Amino acid sequence: MAISTLQVTQFRNIAQSRMQFSSGLNAIVGDNGSGKTSVLEAIYLLGFGRSFRSPRIRRVIQHEQSELVLFAQINHDRIGLSKQLTGETQLRINGETVKTQAALSKLLPVQLIHPEGYGIVNGSPRYRRAFLDWGVFHQEQSFQEVTHRYKRLLKQRNALLKRRAKFRELQIWDRELVIQAEQIRAMRQDYFAELVPEILAITHDFLPEYQFQFELYDGWNSENKLADILEENYPRECQMGFTLAGPHKADIRIKTDQGNAAECISRGQLKLLVCALLLAQGQYAYRVLSKPTIYLIDDFAAELDPNKRALLAGYLQRNNAQVFITAIEQKMLEGFNLTDCHLFHVKQGDITQQ
Numbered sequence: 172m173a174i175s176t177l178q179v180t181q182f183r184n185i186a187q188s189r190m191q192f193s194s195g196l197n198a199i200v201g202d203n204g205s206g207k208t209s210v211l212e213a214i215y216l217l218g219f220g221r222s223f224r225s226p227r228i229r230r231v232i233q234h235e236q237s238e239l240v241l242f243a244q245i246n247h248d249r250i251g252l253s254k255q256l257t258g259e260t261q262l263r264i265n266g267e268t269v270k271t272q273a274a275l276s277k278l279l280p281v282q283l284i285h286p287e288g289y290g291i292v293n294g295s296p297r298y299r300r301a302f303l304d305w306g307v308f309h310q311e312q313s314f315q316e317v318t319h320r321y322k323r324l325l326k327q328r329n330a331l332l333k334r335r336a337k338f339r340e341l342q343i344w345d346r347e348l349v350i351q352a353e354q355i356r357a358m359r360q361d362y363f364a365e366l367v368p369e370i371l372a373i374t375h376d377f378l379p380e381y382q383f384q385f386e387l388y389d390g391w392n393s394e395n396k397l398a399d400i401l402e403e404n405y406p407r408e409c410q411m412g413f414t415l416a417g418p419h420k421a422d423i424r425i426k427t428d429q430g431n432a433a434e435c436i437s438r439g440q441l442k443l444l445v446c447a448l449l450l451a452q453g454q455y456a457y458r459v460l461s462k463p464t465i466y467l468i469d470d471f472a473a474e475l476d477p478n479k480r481a482l483l484a485g486y487l488q489r490n491n492a493q494v495f496i497t498a499i500e501q502k503m504l505e506g507f508n509l510t511d512c513h514l515f516h517v518k519q520g521d522i523t524q525q
C-alpha cells in the first residue's frame with residue numbers, strides 16, 4: 172500500500188495542493204507553522220476519519236471555508252473524503268459512496284509517530300487499546316463487526332444501568348454481550364501473542380538498557396467467567412451507571428526491569444519505545460498479511476541522538492513501508508537513504524516539490 176498522489180483542498184493553511192509521492196521516503200521540509208504537520212494530518216484523516224490534533228473539524232477546515240476535501244490514489248484505488256462545517260462527512264472509493272470509515276481505513280494502514288501518540292506508553296489504556304485494535308482490525312476480517320456489535324450492546328446495557336433496571340432485564344443483553352466479548356478477547360490475544368516477539372526484537376535494538384515485558388489485560392479477570400463478573404458487579408454498576416468489566420477495559424501493561432515503563436524512561440526513550448511498538452505492528456502486517464504500512468513522523472529528529480536517528484531511519488525504510496517525515500531543515504534527514512526520496516518544501520501552506 173502506498174499513496175501515489177494526494178490532493179488537498181481547504182485544509183488548515185493549505186488552500187489547494189496536489190502532491191506526487193514516492194512509494195518510499197517523502198520528506199516535508201519547512202519553517203515552523205508553514206504547514207508540514209498539516210500534510211501528515213491530511214493523510215491521517217483519510218486513514219482514521221479524524222484528526223490527531225483536534226476533535227473539532229471546524230479547526231481543521233480552512234478559516235472562512237465551509238468544507239475540506241481530500242483525494243488520494245492508493246495503488247489502484249482512488250479514495251476521497253470531504254468534511255463540512257455542518258459535521259457532514261462524505262466518503263468515496265473509486266467514485267462510489269461508502270458508508271463507513273472502515274472501508275477507507277482498510278486501504279490505508281497508517282501509523283503516526285507524533286508526541287500526541289506517545290499516550291501508547293504514558294497515556295490512558297484507551298491509547299493502548301487503539302494501538303492493539305489497529306493491528307487486529309487489519310488482521311481479522313470480522314473484528315470491526317464484532318466490536319461494533321459489542322459497543323452497541325454495551326451502550327444499551329449502560330443505559331439500562333443508568334435507569335437502575337433489574338438484573339433480569341440486563342441478563343437478556345448480557346448473553347449476547349459475553350459472546351462478543353469472548354470473540355474480541357480471542358482475536359486480541361492471538362494477535363498480541365504474535366506481536367510481542369516482534370516488539371521485543373526491536374526494543375532490544377532500540378533500548379538495550381532495558382528488559383521489557385508486555386502483558387495483555389483482557390478487561391476482566393480471566394480466571395472468572397465474564398457473565399459471573401457482570402452479575403457480581405451489578406450492585407456497584409447500578410450505582411455508577413456503567414459497566415466495569417469487559418473488552419472496553421482492556422489494556423497492555425508495559426514494564427521494564429525497573430518498574431512501569433512510563434515512569435522510568437526518558438523523553439527520547441519514550442519516543443523510541445513508541446516507535447518500536449508501531450514498527451513491530453508494521454513489520455508483522457508486512458510479514459503475515461503482505462501489507463506495507465504508511466508511517467507519518469512529525470519532527471523526526473526531535474529528541475533523538477544521531478545514532479538512534481540512523482537506527483530508526485533504517486527500520487522505517489524496511490518492509491516496503493511508505494514514510495512521510497517532517498523536518499525544519501533538510502540536514503535533519505541524515506541517517507535516511509535518500510535514493511528515490513521525494514522532497515517537498517512548504518511555505519505558508521504552499522507546497523513545492525524539489
Ligand SMILES: Nc1ncnc2c1ncn2[C@@H]1O[C@H](COP(=O)(O)OP(=O)(O)OP(=O)(O)O)[C@@H](O)[C@H]1O
Pocket residue numbers: 182183184185201202203204205206207208209210229230231232233234497499
Ligand atoms: N483552520 C485553519 N485555517 C487556516 N490556517 C490554519 C488553520 N489551522 C491552523 N492554521 C495555520 O496553519 C499552519 C499549520 O501549521 P502546521 O502545524 O501544519 O505547521 P508545521 O510546519 O508543522 O509547524 P511546526 O514546525 O511548528 O510544527 C499554522 O501556521 C496555523 O496558524
